[in-house]
Amino acid sequence: MMSDATNKTSDKIVEKPVPRPAPESVPYWQAAREHRLALPRCEACEAFWFPPSASCPHCLSPNFKFENVSGRGKIYSFVTFHRVYHPAFEAEVPYVVALVELEEGPRLLTNILGVTADQVACDTAVEVVFDDVSDECAVPKFKVAGA
Amino acid sequence: MNISSIEPSRELSDYCAIVGAGTSRLGKVPGVSSLDLLIEAIRNALGDAGLSASDVDGVIVRGPDESYSHHQMVAERLGINASFSTTLTNGGASQILSVALAIMAIRFGLAKTIVCGFGRDTWSRTHVNEAARVRNETRPASSRPREFGPEYGYFGATAAHALGATRHMHLYGTTRDDFAEIAVAFREHALRNPDAQMKKPLSREDYHAGRLIVSPFGMFDCSLRSDAAGAVIVTRTDRAKDLRQPPVLIKGFGTHNNTRGWFADDNMVNTAARQSGEAAYRMAGLGPRDVDTAQIYDCFTYMVLAQLEDYGFCKKGEGGAFVRSGALRLGGALPCNTSGGQLSESHAEGMLQIVEGVRQMRHTYPVERQVKDASIALISGHGGNQVCHSTLILGRA
Incomplete structure (x- = not known):
């Protein structure tokens, strides 16, 4: 995520936006780098959600882990x-x-x-x-x- | 998730009235700040009411999203201290919500006469140079997404609403020809409005020949970039009787917010206009059949179609047939956006729709602009990441 993808248009190199992760979505992008799609899943109610956030939007539990989907x-x-x-x-x-x-x-x-x-x-x-x-x-x- | 448990107060129906309405110059007004455009609209609204700024003790106004305590800057320019002063942040739903909040503040004794308004300088901002025109972005950089969007080339409100349009077309067979009728009808209304930003006729063929932006939307599905402001003055109905204009009664208001998000549930097809409208209808003791003219928040053609369904003017999925019937035209079953709307008059985030509703209720227009015998107007506000909604029902006194 440090260097941008590039596209050449006319004479100038224009960089495509790269994801600038919020703290909560860092594990999502780490998994993607390993070619895994992983989403936060609540340990209390077992729901998946997206985009990542620090508590479950279904039951507000703060206990979750990123799990492959x-x-x-x-x-x-x-x-x-x-x-x-x-x-x-x-x-x-x-x-x-x-x-x-x-x-x-x-x-x-x-x-x-x-x-x-x-x-x-x-x-x-x-x-x-x-x-x-x-x-x-x-x-x-x-x-x-x-x- | 629904409003079955809320009981809008019938006591607020007709409690307040709009006694003044005004707009600024509209369209391309280079060299004037959004604040000064709003002051221009407020000055016109006060003049319309026969009031001066010192008669105002409440200010609920809004401007560009990066403004901090916008209302303070406006009240300073008006030269007044205010008992009640604030800025709302529900995007295009804020302006009707301002009127609703004004009524509640007046009802509970926090202020007596409140100005509600909105001003922007978006045409000027998006035309300072070519890069700004292409980016076509009105949000400050700090509030734009940094992930889950830009890396896919996903930018802006056009695409968000276009996703809703695609889904509606998939579910109900709605077509771009249905959207065309909305754009063409509103342009026809704008041609009767000398203040409108758009001056050229628009045919169905012109619509389809327009370049695509984010399909299914082409350029004529998208609302205008405008320098524009509007304002209204709200006070108690019994105080309004002494003022210059016949008061326009505020018969009802409602609000609902699908705050789980535009991408959640079926919110991009079944919008918060449904519950917002139900609340307003219940406060007013009215229903969709009582409405003579609708001023619908038209950021994009599709949003008009979806809201007409959600307000009960036709069933969900039948919006295409409803607009194809010619209902939205002046002289049709439900004349809609009779000033040209945000697609063809000017875009002030719903504020100009409130002003147009007031003017229609006063019957002061020449016959070619007036909805004949209109006594009830419904006005909608939509925004706040696509999911905040507000509804206002006005009545002729």
Whole structure:
């Protein structure tokens, strides 16, 4: 997470934003670097949640641990970015950003790789893949299941 | 999770009235700060009411999100000390909530005459240079996400609402042609409003030819970047009788917040407008059939469609057919955003919708802008990370 992924646009190198973890999400990103998708799970009520926080939003228990999840889910909804809001994404438009609902329940924002918007739909089954953006950071992304 | 346990006070219905309403110059007003735009709107609202600043003892106002104690800076410019003074932080739901808080403060003796307002200089901020225009960001850097968004190229409110639109289209077969009707209807209203930011006609073909931003939204699904302010003056109805304008009665208000988040449950399809509206209807003793005109928070076309369903003007999932019927047009079954709304008049986070509701209730518009015989207006406010909602019901005295 120290060095940024880069994208060359015209003459200047533009850095893509890299995650700048809040203290509570450091274990999430450490797991991602090892290509594991791990979410906080409550030791009292056994619920998973996301994004990470220091107590369970279901029962307020402060006792939890990060636990690996299946990495399988389905697309709850998705959009396609056509506008370049950040110059590092200029070469990538149009790209798909989706809200994926994991089998374990929590939903997370992500990219769906290797597809255009007409190749995905709400409820399409997807599975996690990891994008090594640097030696220190891998970002969980998704692809259509079985693709 | 629902409002079955709350009982909005019928006693507050008609207890207060809006006795003055004003706006600043709207649209592109370079060289004027958001504070000075708001003062301009407040001055116009006071003039409308026949009051001076020294008659005001309460200030509930808001501006750009990074402002600290915004209300103090406004009251200082008004040259007044205030019995009751604060700023709310529910985004676009704050402005109606300001009116609601004013009523509660007045009812319990904390103030007598309160100004509620909002001002921004967003057009100027997003046009200082090309980078600012592209980034199109109005939040201060300290409040933008640092993870779980930007690394995926996910930025801004447009994408959040577009996710809701996609889900609604998936569940109910809603189409971009339905969104087009909302954009086209509001633009047609704006052309009747000489103060509106947008001056050119918009056809369905123009809508579909507009460049895509974050699909399913194109440029005409998105509200305007504006320098704009609005203000209203709230006081007790029995005190209002001596003032210059016929009072516009505040018949009800409600609020609800899906604070579990936009991504939780089905909140991006079933919005907090439902419970917020139920609360307002119950306070007013009214229902959706009683509403003659609606001023709906139109940050994006889809949010209009979703809220029309949630307010009970049609069933969930039938918003597309409802808008295609022409209901939203002046002369239609539910004339909506009759000034052009945030899509075509100017975007002041719902404040201009309150002002428009007041003006419709006074029947002072020329015939081509007036909702004929209108006696009840419903106004909505939406914001606060997409999940805070507020509702105001106004009535002709």
